[in-house]
Amino acid sequence: MPTAKFPARFESLEKISQFVVKAAREAGFDEAAVYAVDLAVDEACSNIIEHAYGGEGRGDIKCTCQIANNNLKIILRDQGRPFNPSSVAEPNFGAPLEELKPRGAGLFLMRKLMDEVDFEFEAGSGNVLTMVKHRSK
């Protein structure tokens, strides 16, 4: 159950990526699934830095990768502000180009790329984002 802590800065994204890609490969995922996990985690961490912490350099991101049976479970923890994902509207990518607003793709992608995406807030231990990817999918 490897765990690593990274400073919540955009610079860390590449190192976080290397960390989860390694885990996904060890879990026996094919390259398409490895990329899916990689991208979902990048979007999640990007959001933690930008939205939970409200900017760079205000805390850490703790990342844990669990391989079990056919699953890879990624747990991301931060100490930023809590987040209720149900408050976020789905993006509208059917809109004409001119009307597109540059937001809402991250969460949407995470849900498409992973089989489970769950946000929890624990007073004391902070935000816990758990994402699961099944090997079959």
Add this chain to the structure above:
Amino acid sequence: MPTAKFPARFESLEKISQFVVKAAREAGFDEAAVYAVDLAVDEACSNIIEHAYGGEGRGDIKCTCQIANNNLKIILRDQGRPFNPSSVAEPNFGAPLEELKPRGAGLFLMRKLMDEVDFEFEAGSGNVLTMVKHRSK
């Protein structure tokens, strides 16, 4: 001293090429020199068909390749009309594009590519074109 006879048709040019390229490689020429010989012989045979015979299918071209010391000697024989190369004016490649006349490049190239180019006519045996390429050059 390999010799081969080819029908005086443009179709033969590729086979003649293969024949002389083989000889030039055996003579130890580098690829630039091989190409020079290849091109000179192509131009010469093209002229034989077009000018000496006045068209395709009116005779043969006999090609002999002699390797001696540092030289490759190519002898081309035909039964077409005799030819006096000194009667041919040098092409003018300094001219503006519009004024270029599409002739005169073949003979010019042969002389540039080979170290010796000699046309002879022997009553009875016909035209004999001898071209020599030194290995050093």
Add this chain to the structure above:
Amino acid sequence: MEISTSSYKRCDVVKANGRVDSYTAPELEEVLNSVTGNGTYKIVFDMSNVDFMSSKGWWVLIETQKKCKRYNRGELVLYGIQDRIRESLDLVGMGSYFKIFDDLTAAVGSF
């Protein structure tokens, strides 16, 4: 990530190498802004060496596409996008905003 730009008669080719994420997307944005700032709105984005692209990168391209298409003055097209990146582009639903070429010459030749 490194970025290089080649200028042709009708278009510029902007080539990125490596990872486009929240950390590097601003750099890509800067380069694309300088291209459009120079009045070039016909752009090929060469992704043949891009091996990761997050939504932040796509948004930079979408904003550039808006500028390019305005007044019908041009377009941003993509070349050399790797399969898995293309899948994520379609997954997020932005695929329809970009013409995609498998061949750089065809992309440049489309302008």
Add this chain to the structure above:
Amino acid sequence: MEISTSSYKRCDVVKANGRVDSYTAPELEEVLNSVTGNGTYKIVFDMSNVDFMSSKGWWVLIETQKKCKRYNRGELVLYGIQDRIRESLDLVGMGSYFKIFDDLTAAVGSF
């Protein structure tokens, strides 16, 4: 020799493969005539797969070049010419009549 043609927005790319000599040059001439006959005078001649080119081939290109440049309506440029063929082009003194590109995209992008 085989010849294929690709059409882009501003130019056609005519690609020959193999040997261009007195036997095959008429075929090349026919293709180029059909391109100019269609009103396309911006042409890239892709020589990357041409391994032999005699003066007959050059004359076909020179005649096409005349048509293309007439009324300033276009140009025939060369791409991918192999070293030894290029040497013979310079040797015969025709090198100055053609722009030469090492890169197909740059050739297409020049129009």
